[in-house]
Amino acid sequence: MCGIFAYAMFRGGVGVCKACGCTCAVKGTSKKIEFRRAELLEYGRKLRHRGPDWSGTFSDTNTSISILMVHERLSIIDPFGGSQPLVHILPSGHKLVLCVNGEIFNHQQIRAETQDYPYQTNSDCEVILALYSKNRDNLQTVLEALDGQFSFVLYDGERNKIVAARDPIGITSLYYGRNITDGSIVIASEMKSIPPEFDMIEQFPPGCYIEVENDVSEMKTSDYYSKSRKGAWRGRYLAGDDGMIDYVKSQDNETVYGKLRDILTAAVKKRLMTDVPFGMLLSGGLDSSLVCSIAMKLLNEHKVKVPWQDTIHTFAIGLEGSPDLEKAQEVANFLGTYHYSFKFTLQEGLDAIRDVVYHLETYDTTTIRASTPMYLLARRIKSTGVKMVLSGEGSDEILGGYLYFLSSPNDFEFNKECHRRTSNLHKFDCLRADKSTMSWGVEGRFPFLDDDFIDYAIDLDPSIKKFNNAEKFVLRKAFDVTDENGQPMYLPSNILWRQKEQFSDGVGYGWINTLIANANKKYSDDEFTALQKKYVVNPPSSKEALMYREIFESIYPKRENTVDYWVPRTDWANVGADPSGRAQKVHAQAYSVEAHKSDN
Template sequence: MCGILAVLGCADWSQAKRARVLACSRRLKHRGPDWSGLFQCESNFLAQQRLSIVSPLSGDQPLYNKDRTVVVVANGEIYNHKKIRKQFAAKHAFTTGSDCEVIIPLYEEYGENFVNMLDGVFSFVLFDTRNKTYMAARDAVGVNPLYIGWGSDGSVWISSEMKALHEDCPKFELFPPGHLYSSAAAGFRRWYNPEWFLEHVPATPYQPRVLREAFEKAVIKRLMTDVPFGVLLSGGLDSSLVASVTKRHLVETEAAEKFGTELHSFVVGLEGSPDLKAAREVADYLGTIHHEFHFTVQDGIDAIEEVIYHNETYDVTTIRASTPMFLMARKIKALGVKMVLSGEGSDELLGGYLYFHFAPNKEEFHKETCRKVKALHQYDCLRANKATSAWGLEVRVPFLDKEFIEVAMSMDPEWKLYDPDLGRMEKWVLRKAFDVEEEPYLPKHILYRQKEQFSDGVGYNWIDGLKAFTEQQVTDEMMKNAAEEYPYNTPINKEAYYYRMIFERLYPQDSARETVPWGPSIACSTPAAIEWVAQWKASNDPSGRLIASHNDSSAAGPAAHTEDVGHTSCKGIVNGVVTANGNGHINGVVPNGKTNGILG
């Protein structure tokens, strides 16, 4: 993971301006502590802060073609770079081992129409000195962050993070995933146009082997590394499958030749938290070298301002989940590890959140998964990327592999539906795909373990502690005047208000607050899914309630929790009804029209 900044078409290109660009670029140094570079061509600047994962002894940026007329700065991993290198071996003189260098021959061969040929995650800016044009692009679903802004002098600023441009651009916004920006065309166009983006309901039958092999390929290609790596392991389904597949195929990779076949796994939690116990069990089964990190509620509270600074959001759920991840990333980097694999994206693709139990039909289910995947760049992708890159640690997410997304989103959603009569729990299609008798990937009780939201899994006292702390920091009078103080995305509770105060101090611009999503949500749903249940629309708590949905509910555990959140709360059901296994009724409403809400 790296940090890039491009400032293009400045009115001033003096040494003072160059110094300003360098100063702004250094705000991204946490993303790339290994090297920095700056290219200038008259009024155009391209800067990069590098985290070296592939070819650390070469590949410093900016990258150039042979006569240095085409220049690129990139933050990304191009997993098919070796194939592309072979394609252009006779035409292009490669000068580095960087996987991102293949962007240059692709541009020289196809102009701007090459981005869909890249298999990986990326954000990049390319400048052509011959005609003074430039283009920028972001990966399919926005795994890597990117922002675009406009200076008062007419310049265009493009940056990995908002902090490098927010003071210099009166207007800025998120660079949309799956798009490219062209100076020649003077605007955006979408390069990623999958069939699922239109939200048409697919009809491809469920094929367990196809789904399993697509995921295994996604994991294997992400083992492309020249530095030590590991896996994040919470003990839940998604991270456990990532760890299992990595462990199984590691011996076949070049990484094994460099670092051996031992796999390191990492988990974070409060003392006695569910994730610590579950992760240890999976680690013992897989035989990983397991590292368990503990934190206290006070550790988390003390880190919140840094988390908001790095994550550039005031979304409550994102901050809750980011804080333990932020603390863990620092510990991992201290061990000399620079890259980890993680399990983000599965719940969005496969309808893993418990509110999906109440989808009225497969059409609505599929449309909601489409909406969730489209919004990932503002939630889980943002959290996973920024909370770890704060310490120069790269996270790779195989569930968001472009080919795996295609397989998962092309499946007839009938197979994804929660159906207790058929013994199908959430994400049954994934569980079933890896439920093999010979050489099992995971024990069955782990394979069929119900989802635990990350901010809950690290320890239930974490949420209680945050609420108690923010209750002391924000007065009732402040809440009474919340709409006047924050008319845009008004905080609805004290925790949200506290985070907003910090965000506004760090990023006071209108454009900054507009980059954060907001709106009614039930248990992590999009606003559209609230239409599924009439009582959800009538609720005085439009953002949902965090209610227990576990087999081991107890007064000391999540069953004791009912809480309002600032935007999304990704566990359990709503309106104060505690639901064993997440399958109870909501004011008489039964999931998917079933009369028996028992998981198989």
């Protein structure tokens, strides 16, 4: 992961600046590019938290698209030789220039298939240049070949064209804007690097690309993933035909368990690709514990080689006495990891809220609740020298693991909600996981968001996903395996079958209680009613939501359209609007939302 900032303009000159993880294009002529160079570099520097290891630049003002590219790098693969922007000189003498935020996990395979390309580095990202140089008229072919988490911008100097794309799930954050009047575009990993003159800003859609030539008004976003051989699930969802979002009804359960286990194991293995120290986020819940367990098994069986360490380092955070800290230590003891258990105080969490809103660029309640401890944990992880971590994001969306899913009226609606949640991951869990960790220059990788895992798991029969009201039953059952001595091969039963705790709950039940109480003290009922009316787009439904919204507006005015709210399906029986898992009646320590409000 890195930071990318790009500045570009058509019809009279474009400047493009990049910082790995973000791409921006801002209005200006070629003369203005040089005049504004220092100012533009400052926008790139706003992303240096994403890429603290090195900076690189490229500029060209001699074409119809004048361009300045700046790359802020976090080095994970080929740390000494893989600096960006990457440049390939075509036979015509023109240049292809690439900046990437992310990782291409199948880069070795692509290298073997593109041996005639003159590779200059061992960077996984350079394969994008190799593929593009051979398929310049068919970007679909380039993108279908990539297995990874990425967003990138590529400048084709021969064709005076800019290409940008984002991975199918939207794991790496990306925004874009355009100005039809002066012919400029902006593409950025984070909004903070976008100059204030751009007011038409949106999230770049996952699984899509743009090719821009001559005029920004001609820019079109193309969906490549739904058309690819891997994109069946997304194609069904985007088609808008509810009848197409159906599940596979007839399967042998034991076959499903075995295949699910194999696919997830392969997903973990490919994400252990690194040239630097790495670790695992370990909450003690099912998803992160399984990822750790699989990784340890691969390491113990010598199926992967990792540098710098002979065991896996795991990290957990919580309030004093939190459920996650206790369970995470239990899992670490069982697996034999080198474990770090960090505690934070309620005041430290409250003090970090404004920084979290700044880095996350959201005012969504559940995202901020969960991001704050993750943001604090990433800072602790950075202090240990670890630069990359694996985590368990995505399982709940794909497998219907949130407790409100148990209230679905029927299997069809259950599966439809899996599709909706998975397609919106880039707005919530991916945004949280990417920006919380990258705030401190730590890259996150997410095995459950592997293309093959999603394609197989998302349309499994809901009855096997929620059998006997055990959320994610199929995943638990797939890894409920013992050895010849009857000992669990992956996790002990009390962890494997532990009820779902959303991260904001698991770090300690006092965390959400304190956030709600703090907001209730900040605003009277009359103040809340008056301030609520200020916001036409996404009006806050609670004092807590209003508190976050006011912070967001003070940092990112007029950019409210870039955010959505994470809300359970309140149209389902017995499902309330509070995103906390404890707000659902099936939770072992459920609380009454109304009673909770009256207590604070």
